Amino acid sequence: MKSKEIIQLSDLDLKEMVASEREALQELRFNHSIAGLEKPYQLREKRRDIARILTEITSRANAAKASQEEK
Secondary structure, eight states, X not given: OOHHHHHTSOHHHHHHHHHHHHXXXXXXXXXXXXXXXXXXXXXXXXXXXXXXXXXXXXXXXXXXXXXXXXX
């Protein structure tokens, strides 16, 4: 998922997406440990997607906090 797509989502959508991506990562890890994956780089892509989403959530929270402190 691209950063541009992530920025356009709402906070609630981001939180739901983190949960679903974490479940997908767990399932990929399980499948990889049992039979191996055809594309093992999928694990890295999922981790990076989760990191991108969490980064956007954190930046929004920091921006909200900064705007409250200015008031």
